[in-house]
Amino acid sequence: MSSSVPRNFPHSEPRSLLAGVLAVLVHLLFIALLVFGVSWKDHPPEGMMVDIWTELPKPVQEPVKTQAPPKQPKPVPEPVKPEPEPPKPEPVKPEPPKPEPPKPEPPKPEPAKPEPQKAAVAAPVKKPDIAMKQKPEPVKENKPDLEEQKKKEQEKIKEQEKQKELEKKKELEKKKGLEKQKELEKQKELEKQQEIAKQKEAEKQKALEKQKELQKQKEKELAAQRQREQEAKAQREAEAQRAAQQAAARNQITGEIGKYKALILAKIRSRIVMPPDLPGNPVAEFSVTLLPGGDILDVRLSKSSGHAAFDSAVERAIFLSKPLPLPPDPALFNEFRNLNITVHYRE
Amino acid sequence: MSTTVTQDMSFLHLITSASVLVQLVMLILILISLSSWWFIFRKLFVIRYEIKKTDDFEDIFWRGVDLNALHQRIISSRYESGSLERIFAAGFGEFTKHPAGSDLDAVMESTRRAMRATYQREMDYLESHLSFLATVGSVSPYIGLFGTVWGIMNSFRSLSSVTQATIAHVAPGIAEALIATAMGLFAAIPAVVAYNRYASRTDQLATRFESFMEELSNVLQRRAAE
Structure with a gap:
C-alpha cells in the first residue's frame, strides 16, 4: 500500500516564472515597436522643433574648434593643420540641421582674436627694430658737442x-x-551804388517777367477752353451716335418683338375652330403667361367677347398652339413673359 | 496601425486622451493579453517537457528494464515524473496490489481502471488553461471592437456640435478608438495560434498514452499468466 502513488500530487510545472517574464517581455517589445513605429512616422514634423537643440551647442565645443579653421584661411593661411579636421563636425551635426547657423557665430570671434593678436605680437616685434635703427642716429649727432654749441649760437643770432x-x-x-x-571804404561806396542800380534793373526785369507769365x-x-469745347463737341457727337445706335437697336428689338407677336397671333389664329355665324366682330382678350421655350403656364380670359x-x-387654340414661337435671343423673353393676346372674330 | 493625423498624436497621447470606457477596455485587454501570453509560455514549456519525458520513458520501458525497479524509481521522484510515468506507476501499482492467484480478468480490469483514472487526470492537467486561450482568441476581438465602437460613437457625437465637419474632427477619436481593436487582435491572434498548436500536441500525447496503456495491459497480462 505504501508503494501506491498518491492520487493527486501536483505536477512541478517547469519554468512558470520564466513564462511570466517572457510574456511581459513580449508586451514590452510590442509596445516599443508601436511607440517607435508611430514616433518614426512623426519624425518629419518633429524636425521643426528647434528649441530642443538650442541648449546643446555648449557641449558640442569640439566641432566648434574644428569648424573654425576653414573660415580662417581668408585672413591668414597660418593654421593649415586643423583643415583636415572639419569633416568631423559634419557627422555630429546632421541631426540638428537648423541650429548650425548659431553655432558658427560663437567660434568666429575666438579664432579671429588669436590672429590679430599674433599679428599684433609680430608687428610690435618688428617696430622696435625700426626704433633701434632710428635711435643710433641721434647718438651719432650727440658726439660732436662743439659743433652743436656753435650751431646753437648761430641759431640765436639768426633768431x-x-x-x-x-x-x-x-x-x-x-x-x-x-x-x-x-581803399575798402571807397570800394564799399561803389559797391553800394552798383547794388542799388542792380536792384532797380532786377525789379524792372521781374515786372516784365510777371507780365510775360x-x-x-x-x-x-x-487753349484749355478750346480743348474743353472740342471735347464737349466730341462727347455730344458720341452721345448722339450712341443714341442713334440705341434707337436703332430698340427699333430692331421692337421690330423683332412685333414680328414674333404677329407670328404667335398667326399660329393661334390658325388653330382656332371658329364658331359659325357670330354677329358683328367680337373681340376676345387673353393674358397668357409663358415659360422660356414657348410653353404656356397660364391662360386667363381678361376680356370676354360676349360669346362663350x-x-x-380661342382658349383651346392657345393651348393647342404651344410651343409658341419665341425669338432666339433669351434677353427678349421678358417681353413675352406676360402676353396680352387680342383675337378678332373677323380679320 | 494608428493613423497619425497631426504631429502631437503620439501613441501614448492617443491612449491617454481616450475616453474612460475606452481606457477601461484597453486595460482589460492588456491584462487579458498578459495572462494569455503567460499561459502560452507556460503551456509551451509544459508540453515540451511532457513530450520529452514521454520519449524518455518509452525509450527506457521498451528497452526492457525491470518493471519493479522502474516503478520504485518513479515513486521516489514522483513530483518530477511525467504523465506517462504516472500512468505506468498507477497501473503497475494496482497490478502488484492483487495477490498472485486472484482472477486475472478482474486484476486486469482494475489495473486498466487505475490507469484510465490517472490518464484522465493527466490529460486534464495537460489541457488546463487551453480553454482560456480559446476564450481569449474568440472574445478579445469583440472586446476591442466594443471599445472602438464606443470611441467612434463619441467622436461622431462630438461632431454634432460642429457646423463645419471635417475629417480632422473625427480622426483623432477614431484613431484612439482603433487602438482598442488593435489590442484585441494582438491578444487574440497568438492565443488562437497557440490554442490550435497545443490542442494538436495534447491530442498526439493522448493517443500515445492510450496506446501505451493497451500495450502495458498486454505486458502485465502476459506477466500474470506466466
Whole structure:
C-alpha cells in the first residue's frame, strides 16, 4: 500500500516564472515597436522643433574648434593643420540641421582674436627694430658737442635777426592796413551804388517777367477752353451716335418683338375652330403667361367677347398652339413673359 | 496601425486622451493579453517537457528494464515524473496490489481502471488553461471592437456640435478608438495560434498514452499468466 502513488500530487510545472517574464517581455517589445513605429512616422514634423537643440551647442565645443579653421584661411593661411579636421563636425551635426547657423557665430570671434593678436605680437616685434635703427642716429649727432654749441649760437643770432625783421614787417603791415581800410571804404561806396542800380534793373526785369507769365497763363486758359469745347463737341457727337445706335437697336428689338407677336397671333389664329355665324366682330382678350421655350403656364380670359363659344375656341387654340414661337435671343423673353393676346372674330 | 493625423498624436497621447470606457477596455485587454501570453509560455514549456519525458520513458520501458525497479524509481521522484510515468506507476501499482492467484480478468480490469483514472487526470492537467486561450482568441476581438465602437460613437457625437465637419474632427477619436481593436487582435491572434498548436500536441500525447496503456495491459497480462 505504501508503494501506491498518491492520487493527486501536483505536477512541478517547469519554468512558470520564466513564462511570466517572457510574456511581459513580449508586451514590452510590442509596445516599443508601436511607440517607435508611430514616433518614426512623426519624425518629419518633429524636425521643426528647434528649441530642443538650442541648449546643446555648449557641449558640442569640439566641432566648434574644428569648424573654425576653414573660415580662417581668408585672413591668414597660418593654421593649415586643423583643415583636415572639419569633416568631423559634419557627422555630429546632421541631426540638428537648423541650429548650425548659431553655432558658427560663437567660434568666429575666438579664432579671429588669436590672429590679430599674433599679428599684433609680430608687428610690435618688428617696430622696435625700426626704433633701434632710428635711435643710433641721434647718438651719432650727440658726439660732436662743439659743433652743436656753435650751431646753437648761430641759431640765436639768426633768431635775433628774424625778430628785427618781424618788427619791421609789422610796422609796414600797419601802414598797409590803414591804406587798405581807405581803399575798402571807397570800394564799399561803389559797391553800394552798383547794388542799388542792380536792384532797380532786377525789379524792372521781374515786372516784365510777371507780365510775360500773365500773358502765358491767359494763352493757356484760352487753349484749355478750346480743348474743353472740342471735347464737349466730341462727347455730344458720341452721345448722339450712341443714341442713334440705341434707337436703332430698340427699333430692331421692337421690330423683332412685333414680328414674333404677329407670328404667335398667326399660329393661334390658325388653330382656332371658329364658331359659325357670330354677329358683328367680337373681340376676345387673353393674358397668357409663358415659360422660356414657348410653353404656356397660364391662360386667363381678361376680356370676354360676349360669346362663350368664341372665348373657349380661342382658349383651346392657345393651348393647342404651344410651343409658341419665341425669338432666339433669351434677353427678349421678358417681353413675352406676360402676353396680352387680342383675337378678332373677323380679320 | 494608428493613423497619425497631426504631429502631437503620439501613441501614448492617443491612449491617454481616450475616453474612460475606452481606457477601461484597453486595460482589460492588456491584462487579458498578459495572462494569455503567460499561459502560452507556460503551456509551451509544459508540453515540451511532457513530450520529452514521454520519449524518455518509452525509450527506457521498451528497452526492457525491470518493471519493479522502474516503478520504485518513479515513486521516489514522483513530483518530477511525467504523465506517462504516472500512468505506468498507477497501473503497475494496482497490478502488484492483487495477490498472485486472484482472477486475472478482474486484476486486469482494475489495473486498466487505475490507469484510465490517472490518464484522465493527466490529460486534464495537460489541457488546463487551453480553454482560456480559446476564450481569449474568440472574445478579445469583440472586446476591442466594443471599445472602438464606443470611441467612434463619441467622436461622431462630438461632431454634432460642429457646423463645419471635417475629417480632422473625427480622426483623432477614431484613431484612439482603433487602438482598442488593435489590442484585441494582438491578444487574440497568438492565443488562437497557440490554442490550435497545443490542442494538436495534447491530442498526439493522448493517443500515445492510450496506446501505451493497451500495450502495458498486454505486458502485465502476459506477466500474470506466466
